[in-house]
Amino acid sequence: MSRTVLVTMPEQEGSKSVVEKWLKAPGDLVGIHEPIVEISTDKVTIEIASPATGELYKIFKEENSEVMPGEKLAEILLFGEPTVRTPTSPLQKIQREFEKKEQQQESQESQDSKTLLSPAVRKLIRKNNIDVSKIHGTGKKGRVTHKDVIAYIKMSETHRIQEPPMRPSETLSTMKSKNVRPTTKLNVQEPPQPSDSKFVPHSPMRKQIANHMVQSMLQTAPHVTAIFEANMTNVIAHRNENKQAFSEQGVKLTFTSYFAMATALAAQAVPEVNSRWHDDRLEIFPHCNVGIATAVDNGLIVPVLKNVQHLSLIGIANELQKITQKAREGNLGGQDIQGGTLTITNHGVSGSLIATPIINQPQSAILGIGKMQKRVVVNEINGQDCIQIQPMIYVTLTIDHRALDGFQANKFLTAFVNILENWQ
Known part of the structure; x- marks a missing residue:
């Protein structure tokens, strides 16, 4: 029977902690006392080390997830212990092939757009026929998030000219010849230009400082x-x-x-x-x-x-x-x-x-x-x-x-x- 060791979040004084970055992935070999994950608080970023030598078998908290003292972070499979694997059914094989192809497609799309897109974001982009290169990503490493796409759509709708269509016979020149004033002012607007603003993503420490200050001043x-x-x-x-x-x-x-x-x-x-x-x-x-x-x-x-x-x-x-x-x-x-x-x-x-x-x-x-x-x-x-x-x-x-x-x-x-x- 396999033996495993849990990696848990230590006690930390202050506000909530966040998983900032995993230094190892499931399947990687780790040595005892080797750092495997970085945890960010409003005060400092700390490294959590492996309590044993073995294989990083499972991760319980993804990056950017909040974690409380005592919660499970990962599970280490000790060396010399065989990994328990269950037989794969034909349906599971088909599902894995489908997931593999979808991952390859996602990888290709990410390479083409130079942006990591989630399935929900890709679906929204296709539905609205949007050029993703025009969207400024605010996610990690410039990733375009679902909120970024929604914000871009709203901005486009705001800048769109809301004018009733003119009948072909009522062109601007014919209206002038008849000395007819348009009932609606015609504003020729330039298409929306990319914003010159600079967006700096919040670091995990900055987010924790902000939460800590709000909690202290407004809630405590x-x-x-x-x-x-x-x-x-x-x-x-x-x-x-x-x-x-x-x-x-x-x-x-x-x-x-x-x-x-x-x-x-x-x-x-x-x-x-x-x-x-x-x-x-x-x-x-x-x-x-x-x-x-x-x-x-x-x-x-x-x-x-x-x-x-x-x-x-x-x-x-x-x-x-x-x-x-x-x-x-x-x-x-x-x-x-x-x-x-x-x-x-x-x-x-x-x-x-x-x-x-x-x-x-x-x-x-x-x-x-x-x-x-x-x-x-x-x-x-x-x-x-x-x-x-x-x-x-x-x-x-x-x-x-x-x-x-x-x-x-x-x-x-x-x-x-x-x-x-x-x-x-």
Whole structure:
């Protein structure tokens, strides 16, 4: 009796996952720990490896299919186990021959049109006598989908001239000679031209990010944002004094390191910020795992710094340097993006002054850091108001209003700003 091993979807924190690409096909030989499928989430693309050496016997989830934790992805037939095959009936042989011919015909049509068409799409194209080369495909690798054909038909109907036919005796010249005005304005329209728009298909990661944002903002948490500003003079001075010493140890001292440390310290003053909402209780975490939103080529990834409350500034800077480098090289693993309790997004690095970020579910808050900018401020010195130019940033805290109120958000930001402005 054949022995097989199932490949299942591991636990992944966050929203739904999607099968992005199968690296092996049924019938292929696979080795133990050899990647066989790529899974895309809103955070990262991961590879699932074969748990055994054998033959990829069956696939349960096709590409672009959603998959939940614990669901079956594939079945591996172990080496040395004969594949069980049932006798083929004459009817099955005829059916297979028919399918083979149809596949050959589809292959030829695909080669001629340079587009992979499904049977439903081909039928619709034949029925409406459409030149498929005029349709811009939005599917994978430019594939023309059923929706593309419907959209093309609707566009053609919209641009078609809807004029009542003129009788042969009522040509435009005869109407002019009789001084008769047409009852309908004759508009000579050019045939519809191909659109100059550029269509960029969504990547699986982009789709998952979109779903995650909609789910967080519109379906899960009522968002409220508080805005403070912070004077960065002391942080800048401290960084200038220490970045050379950090560099000699192979560590780059960034402003984000200061923000991460201040976040962990402020969370100790307002523990509810570092929490997760449940329908019957609020889960407050003893550890502060800070997610750092990091821009990559195809989206945004949030690697997590674990147990920041126990790390020194150089420890935070070192861990931050390693994890952001892994993110930009595409080498993050599942453990690198899981377990976050609070997220920082430094949108100021791209020039933004103020933003209201969307909470990274299932967390209760997200901290936004704006662009550092020299601004004119009024400070009291020796009892006198003085106008000064200071390096300032806007900081925002967006909260899940189920878990926190404005008072707690303001208390957290007050602590956060005080830590930065009085940095020792």
